[in-house]
Amino acid sequence: MQSFQDSIFRLKQYWAERGCIIQEPYDVEVGAGTMCPETFLRVLGPDPYRVAYVQPSRRPADGRYGDNPNRLFKHSQFQVILKPSPDDIIEQYLGSLEAIGIDLKAHDIKFEEDNWEAPTLGAWGIGWQVMLDGLEISQFTYFQQCGGIDLDAVPAELTYGLERLTAFLQARDSVYEIEWAKGFSYGDVRYRDELQYSVYNFEMADIKTLWKLFDLHEGEATRLLAAYDPKSPVKKRFPLLPTYDHVLKCSNLFNTLDARGAISVTERVGVIQRVRKMAVGVAQAWADQSRVEAAAEVAE
């Protein structure tokens, strides 16, 4: 049987062969692979980039104490960015499914319209959800805008839901029953995460503390953004990546507070705006900083 990790190995191998850098998961908590700097910042500007990585993605509100066979607080996305997107991108994508052992002549694949939008990131794209025998296994998006910026080169983002895909390959009804590695089920590895984070996110997270943390991270990100000077000769030293980490912290705290039921109607829109403002600020500074680097390279 092809284990959870076998599928990951094969996907990494497949995309590495197609010119992708294989990254490891980002080490700050995120809600989706899209939010990692490897996607959010790298899609900006005209430079080509190809990267693939697994990203554990945290959705506090989706936690179910490990009771629900299909819902997870933390699921694993396999994320691929191809910038600019090659003309045969869909063929390459279908090839990746065949590489993990799916015979597409004997299975039903459909591309159903599903456009993606992330208000907190000022980002949206056009694309599909990919259905395999009625199961949504991937999100396929042509990015159009990120951080409020129209993208120069159009990247294709492929996101595979690894748990679902593996459950499909192993014909399991519950995520917890899938084989992660020989002798270890997904439940063996992740059940405690699901239970304990559900308890924390829904019951025990201290709302005041979370708000305090939110304010601290927001303050730090805002302070840094205000200090970024586009005219500075040494602006390429400026720590935009650490700034962005604070934005990600805010995003995750917002999600946790939301799951905790701590964000009222009137607050909600406002908090999304606050996160968006920081994310857009980082994206614009990053685009500016990259332009200088590109210009400097040309000069050299």
Added chain:
Amino acid sequence: MSLPFLLEIGTEEVPDWMIKNALEDLRARFVALGIPHESVQVDATPRRLVLRASGLVERQADSEELVFGPSEGAPEQAVEGFARKHGVSRSDLGLRSKSRGQSDSVSGSGGQSHSRSGSGGQSHSVSGSAGQSHSTSGSQYYSFTRRVAGRTTAEILAAALPGIVLGIYFPKTMYWTGKNGPRFIRPIRWLVALLGEEVAPFEVGGVRSGGVSSGHRRLGAAEVPVTCADYEQRLRDNCVILSADERRARIVAGLAGAKVDPVLLDTLVYLTEYPTAIEGSFDPAFLELPAEVLVTVMRHHQRYFSVEDAEGKLLPRFFAVMNIGSDPEGFVRRGNERVLRARFTDARFFWDSDQKKKLADRRKDLAAVTFQAKLGSYRDKAKRMKTLVKELGGKPAAVRAADLCKCDLTTELVKEFPELQGVLGGLYARAQGEREDVWQAIYDHYKPVSMEDSIPRNAAGRVVALADKLDTLRGCFRVGLIPTGSRDPFALRRAAQGVVKILVEGKMELPLLDLLEGNAELTAFFQERVKFYFKDARGFQYDEVNAAMAAGWSNLADLDARLVRIQGLRTSPDFEPLAASFKRIRNILEQAKYEGAAAAIREDLLEEEPEKELYREYRSIAGQPIESVISRLRPKVDLFFDKVLVNAPLEEVRQNRLQLLYELRREFSKVADFSEIVTTS
């Protein structure tokens, strides 16, 4: 020679619901080119938009144009110079006057013709002969006729096709080659453009047109050379069925016993290139869940057809439609069954966990659900609705339903299936022991969702549904969220239509106008909706609706009853003449600016016999329904207008006559303002 034309725009998967409109737009843009043709046909699958035409000429007809030179009196050198410049001999020049629009030196047309005159035929007659009716003046000019060769159709197509392709309207487009690149619904990956055997060459977004199509993504070849003649067959050989009707027939043929939902069927027709239906089943234990939930999962989320028995009871079976030809190993069936099992398990999980907190205990949670930024939360809305339900005379069951009806918005199952809000609230209320009229009112309170949909089944539901819609309308209009043109993001037209339908069909005697907070815009909005309802949904004539509404439209149940009466009256031979008389009365009163007097009609001032007769008739029939008196009234009115001059010389008499007409009109305008009736005479 007559040629066929084939255009195939090869794309990545186009959203199914956009395809039909895109095809019609493509057809219209081709026809607008004005290239003569015998027939044109459009087809599509998710990956190709196709236009095929027949009977195109190879070359557009030659045409002739007049070239004008110097005027009649010009020096000879100028005339010869003109001839030399254009390479014609002096003797070829003739004198002609210019017709309107020929002020430039060149007239006539070099463009394509719209007539089917055949190659070499003359498309435009040259309007060169002097003394035509168009000529503007007597002055004449030296001129000659030049023959212009028609462009080849291939040239015209090559020049026009990029604009036609990129001009096709889609609700949302993207760019894919980079910023400032072309925009289309999805990336264009290949283009076939054949005129006869030749390629009509053009390029869009780096893709050049050619003669090579593409088959089914996995069952066909990636590259499929085609000709105009074998195109459809070559696609079929590569597992692509071009005809939507044929795909539809293929699907339906595999749906034995299923309930064929036409909307779902259409979706699947445009989601597939090679559709085949397969049957699956699920554990009958799931039938304990409400059928509403099961059907929603199957139809809306999984795009399956559900199956019912003869009594309409859901069976544990379904049909899925796949985009391949067969499933000999049962992979696809088992995959779909597993997905459905997971979906149903989820639904059951949510159904069970939602039950742990009663609807009544969820009321305060609604404070965290936004209704609209300026209009507060659903908790605010629910409170307003409760007050409104009481104002509308709702019984305790309706008040209870209003109190609970929005609480399902906080349940997991509604978050999962937003389209089931209301319905699930009703089901939860039933499961939690609410009275039947209460849970049914909650279940139905979004109804009617369309003109065809029925109104809530019980009185409590009708009051709650009214309160919900009225609250939305009043709030939105108050804060300026008013629909404009096609923009109606809060579906206010549907809400207002729902209010009208409930008031009329529920026979609710409520004063609608008093419920609109004196908002003039909202009143005008409702007036349109009321007219629309009675005209378009109920089929009354527009003048009947105008006439009845002119006599008041606040009580819609009453308006409905009056309209039915007018329709009955219309069959009477006296109706139209009487309506014409009422129009005359209205005109007389308007001209005299007469708006009624406090004093009663003075019998002593009635002079002539017809006038007295009309008065006596009016006195004797006042208060009786118009149906029973119309035949008596009409001759008296006719006689009055025949014999009596309203504008009597004596002011007192004149005023008295005006008062008689005024009272007559008022008396018989309670059902309708008959002067609004359009009469044929």
